[in-house]
Amino acid sequence: VKNQQRQAEFRAFVAAQRDSLRKYAYLLCGDWYEADDLVQKALTRCFGAWNRVEPGGAPAYVRKILTNVYLSHRRLEWVRRERASDEFGEQETDRPHDEVENRLEVLAALDLLPSRQRATLILRYWEQLSVEETAAVMGCTTGTVKSQSSKAVQKLKELLAHSTVPAPK
């Protein structure tokens, strides 16, 4: 019964978090195939430790795991490049051209950020975490979070200065 209850809690958690986790992972890696892979791995590790996760702490915990999995993936980027091409690559074609171009420009700019800067930026401005919360997820000091997010915003501003996408202020 206890195990069933644990599974039910976790299923409810996944149902509530699924889309936001996918979006977070997609912003991190820019690829839906990899994003789902990251979410799958993060949720698996999260469920493995479900009994130890504090009530209410699961959303932050799973994002911390997801961020670490993403950073590890980046270290093994060369491994990933060898995999077969992703199955979502053609889905952009039925979207309005401008919207797709706009999106790809932002993703291309994000791709040019160092992995940790990118993760810091997304945690701060997409996940809306505070500096302290971001530092806890990234395993660094608040000073590092401030400098990393400042550098990331500045870099994006430069990269998007000549594109159709408004540069961040």
Next chain:
Amino acid sequence: MNGNHPTDMLARAIPDELPPDRIDVERIIGDGDRARRRHRAALAGASLAGVAVLAAATAFAVVQNGAPPEEATPYPAAAFEFDPAMAGYPEEVPPGETGEGDRFAGDAGERFGPLLVEAGVWSDLPEDVGEDCGDGSCGSADAEFRVVGQQLPGNYGQVYLRSYAGALFLAQAAQTEPSPFTLDLMLPGGWTAEPGPDAIGVFPRHLISDKASYTDQDPLLASEELDDGRTLLTADHGCAYDAVVVYPNGTALRASWNTGCERLHYPLELAALTDALLAMPQYDLDTADLAPVEELLEVSPAWPYTEEWPEAAAADAAASTEAAALAVEERFSGAELAEGAAEQTVFTGELTAARRHYAAAGTLPVEGGPSAGLDFSLRYSLPGGWVAGCWTDRSTPGPYLVSPTLDDCAETEVDGRTVVTQTTVLEDGHAYAVTVFDPDGWAARIETSVPAGAELDLEALVDLVAALPAPVYDPDAVPAD
């Protein structure tokens, strides 16, 4: 919010409709449960290992019942609160040569011994691997496999990587040849399995080079993610192979085999090397000192270490110190400075990169000082391989040029140039060291001990070092990114 806010900009990267997902909740629950059971089994194993008598009794009971531990894995994962690739160890003592290092040498002898025999490196296998390979070395006297604890600098010594490094020590006749076989057990921290340039300035460091290294041919790279959680990477250089297996607990083994790029020939198939490598166990190593690198220091690229450079740079060193002697003489009439010599310093654990200096010794006539003058040393440091300033909160210099002292390492600015002064109180006076960092990238440093009563203070020394001319060197030859 407005359209230019980072949040809105990120929102534009997300489509209105998300594509169908591949997230399989049933599989997550199944895999998560298995991971949890493995974790519990590993914990149980760890606690039993500490109580040998109980462990033996339990193992006996398990065999009696015919029920092996459920879902036990030889490769339990480790969880880090940070990305271990962007982490490292302090510069201290490398891992010891006992304990895991001994076990590693024994395992290597057992798994790779047959290959060494087949290739003709060893005439025969050790009679008793457990006995003969138990002290960090293994094999015959003419080709002994030895394991030593090692540390390797990451980002010019900002952090260190730790490993147990195993290599063959060939007999006298073959000592000029590099070891045809090396096997390193890497502790987690500061490295990546992704192939890339293996250089002191690249962090995290790459365990496998993606460039030609044994010959002028680029290697053929391959990777495989194994079902048991390990990842195997290989680089086939034709006449030599590099192979790395990364374990779920963040450790890695790196093997290199040179079949004959040089004079000696030790034939081997790559598959035989990877088979032996994959037969090695995962090691549970001490990572208590591992800490994340919060901000990588920007270090200018170091010079390649070459034995010839000091001689080649002798004239520049002499010209530099000759010009410096004139500047010293202007402030201290009667001062002397001997002709300087070029010297290079290497980094702990890294012999391929160096910093370059010109050094000379001299005397300063000082009122109240020794009649023969006050001894001092001058050292110019050319740009490359260091950071200006002093790592004040550490006991080691790391990438900084100036070694910190526990009592004093003060940083000031004089005429737009950074100046580091260090003062040590002696029984009968003071020891001073002044380093001036020029915006062009070079530095000059003078050290001296001033006895009580001698009329030379720190301020006068700062003025002297700040007045020294630039050393003679070719700015175009300075290593660049």
